[in-house]
Amino acid sequence: MKQISPEFKLISDWITPNSRVLDLGCGDGTLLEHLIDTYSITGYGMELDPKKNVQAIQKDINVIQSDLNNHDLAEYFDENSFDFVIMTQALQVVSRPDELLDDMLAIGKQCIITFPNFGHWRMRLQLLTNGRMPETDTLPYRWYDTPNIHMCTFNDFEDLCEEKGLEVVARTVVNAQHRSTMGMRIAPNLLGEVALYQVQKKS
């Protein structure tokens, strides 16, 4: 079995076998390849970067090159086309995360989303003590060149889900090494660095 990242391992645990999956920003197709090999899923990846597209084709992944800031998902897929729509570490880079979330839940029954927590205590401390935008190992950019234009905290995201009438089916909060501690379970928005959310429309 090929090595996959801890985050992909955590996502895989939520995927049901033989389901239809769309991976937004699928990169080189590693996650989809793993899901195909392990759970016999079918589906597609979408990726903007030409080099990563080529790598995904090399893995025999169905990959559609697209810029989701210029195209709506509805241009590609009908409603309820997928069991899972996955987006890893990309919510914060799109122009309208709230609209993308709507689009994802229009074409998929459930969404799996991962993103970094801007409410982590190190961020809060840096802003408090330095009075400057935080820079960390997981978010190493300067404020002006960062692709992460829509940073949020776990609480912010859950507020958005609440506003949209979305149900958080499952949540896993981990540190940068994708391990969970007791502290993170007690105070996730303060101690968690990365969150994985599984959400769906409230039935």
Place this chain on the structure above:
Amino acid sequence: MSQSLGVITPQLLQVERPLTLVSGAELPRYDLVYETYGELNADASNAILVCHALSGDHHVAGLDKDQKPGWWDGYIGPGKPVDTNKFFVVSSNNLGGCRGSTGPTSLNPETGKVYGPDFPMMTCRDWVNSQNELRKHLGIEQWAALIGGSMGGMQVLQWAIDYPDKLRHALVIAAAPKLSAQNIAFNEVARRAIMTDPEFHDGRYLENNTIPKQGLSLARMLGHLTYLSDDMMGSKFGRELREDKLQYNYGVEFQVESYLRYQGEKFATKQNFDANTYLLMTKALDYFDPAAEFDHNLTKALAQATAKFLVVSFTSDWRFSPQRSHEIVKALLDNDANVSYAEVESEHGHDAFLLPNEHYEAVFRAYMQKLVNELPEHSQNGEQK
């Protein structure tokens, strides 16, 4: 390292059975001229058919007897994206062509004279049906892949719809599911240029020992324009002059004028392209609309296709823009088909599908490597390792 295929000798398939055409007309018999590259493997599973575009022909790769390289030699050959060390590649000149397959310049067996304007109208489906005869002749049960750019890509689509079990992969490059009104309009202007040339003689110019050189040349100039992008023409020619100052006359003043005239002239004289063939090919393009018989629904048209698809478009192509490829991709996605899509950054317009481009080549190579991995000899080699 990639090498050349060397000089290729075309072959001829003579089909002595009539071919009933979409128009209702019938060709009593026909020739198909074709070239092959590489070796057919033991179970005939490594065959690829390459379909050509409007002014293309069967000479796709290697050199012809005049040492001229094939029109896709950059992408097909030993060690190239379509690797002739692995695949048996076939390409034929379309019926109605002027490079050796039966067409308007061939003799009409019923009259003993050249067909000229009496050659029946062709459609993509007629071409596919004739290419299917070539498939049978070569002993190929199923193509590993069909590959085509522009009008060639349309034939690939037609194959995937009409003979779904005869191909495993479909590579549709810089194509469209049908022509737009603007596309048809450009074709019509090209046709009017040819048909209003005094030397056209209602299409019987060969019997009159002449050719509608001016009209054909104009048609080509117009066509050529639609293959280039504004940006590319700007960077290549800009407003550069032939002389160092304006002449204030109707001669060739700007470099772009000189270039276009040269392209038109070359096509009509040096390349000796037949005007009736040009008319016929543009009509076949206009007619192409596989969705028409499925309630004008491309999704329904492609529902029976079982091939896996690679669709490629080029950002500056305005003849068949990325949006047109997107229509094909959408219809395939609607059918949950296996499809990958690449939108290649290029400034070369429609012509980009023939030109070197790093991303394009990488996508093409990656997809074709996938096909190599499916070949039986590959899995045997894999076991030896």
